[in-house]
Amino acid sequence: MQKLLTRVQTANSLLCVGLDPTGDDATVARRLREVIAESAPFAAAFKPNLAFFLSRENGVALLQETVRSIPADIPVILDGKFGDIANTAEQYARFAYDIVGADGVTVNPYMGDDTIRPFARPGKLVFSLAKTSNKPQHGLQDAAMTRGGSISDWAARLARLVDEEMPESTVGLVVGATEPATVAKLRAACPDQWFLVPGIGVQGGDLSATLQAGLRADGSGLLINSSRGIWQAQDAGAEARKLMEQINEHRTVKHPAHA
Numbered sequence: 479m480q481k482l483l484t485r486v487q488t489a490n491s492l493l494c495v496g497l498d499p500t501g502d503d504a505t506v507a508r509r510l511r512e513v514i515a516e517s518a519p520f521a522a523a524f525k526p527n528l529a530f531f532l533s534r535e536n537g538v539a540l541l542q543e544t545v546r547s548i549p550a551d552i553p554v555i556l557d558g559k560f561g562d563i564a565n566t567a568e569q570y571a572r573f574a575y576d577i578v579g580a581d582g583v584t585v586n587p588y589m590g591d592d593t594i595r596p597f598a599r600p601g602k603l604v605f606s607l608a609k610t611s612n613k614p615q616h617g618l619q620d621a622a623m624t625r626g627g628s629i630s631d632w633a634a635r636l637a638r639l640v641d642e643e644m645p646e647s648t649v650g651l652v653v654g655a656t657e658p659a660t661v662a663k664l665r666a667a668c669p670d671q672w673f674l675v676p677g678i679g680v681q682g683g684d685l686s687a688t689l690q691a692g693l694r695a696d697g698s699g700l701l702i703n704s705s706r707g708i709w710q711a712q713d714a715g716a717e718a719r720k721l722m723e724q725i726n727e728h729r730t731v732k733h734p735a736h737a
């Protein structure tokens with residue numbers, strides 16, 4: 479957590495650079511190096527998506543090499559959406575933290591509290607799926623997560639669980655930029671938590687509305703992810719800088735004290 483806070487401050491950025499590498503092996507290795515080097519100055523965090531590495535031979539080695547090549551002061555969140563019973567989750571946690579060297583993970587809380595607990599190690603960042611960006615598919619998700627009340631009740635319950643049982647780690651939420659109204663509800667329910675926000679760019683999320691809905695009073699608390707938008711750009715550095723600046727404009731407008 480401290481690593482994230484320090485990085486957000488020194489880079490003055492809330493941009494999370496997603497690494498979803500596509501292409502043949504030689505292209506991918508070169509492009510990963512380019513994207514990381516060019517976008518690092520503007521990145522608050524990097525988010526490699528596990529699926530894009532596991533789908534290649536030597537994917538784990540490529541992931542380890544990728545994480546090693548990211549500057550040590552920039553947090554790496556392994557997007558694995560891990561979600562299984564406790565003893566299995568323990569194995570995933572070992573993989574993410576000890577084998578890959580990630581600073582944080584995404585988890586899928588569908589199976590219950592014990593899917594999250596093994597990831598809650600001191601200093602690690604755990605982002606639990608809350609409301610995902612794939613809007614048309616929300617029927618099942620809503621049915622599961624709002625069974626006992628609203629999505630805000632669900633988020634408040636998670637925040638309580640974390641406070642009481644996992645105080646040594648930081649648990650945030652994954653909330654899609656495709657539904658800014660839900661971002662606002664979740665921010666009201668969880669005023670202090672960090673939100674990891676995918677869904678801008680190709681998925682059509684509304685960056686401006688999401689920032690207005692989700693920025694905390696201190697102008698922080700969101701990590702806005704872009705994967706394909708940066709990976710596919712002619713100039714990954716220019717794209718990352720542009721996004722970082724767009725995000726910061728909103729921080730300035732909403733929170734003049736943080737200009």
Ligand SMILES: O=c1ccn([C@@H]2O[C@H](COP(=O)(O)O)[C@@H](O)[C@H]2O)c(=O)[nH]1
Pocket residue numbers: 496498527557609610611612652653654676677678679680681703704705706707
């Ligand atoms: O709700 C979610 C949770 C995770 N993702 C992941 O984020 C990136 C988004 O990629 P873009 O190319 O910027 O659309 C990708 O790795 C997803 O698996 C998400 O999109 N929505």
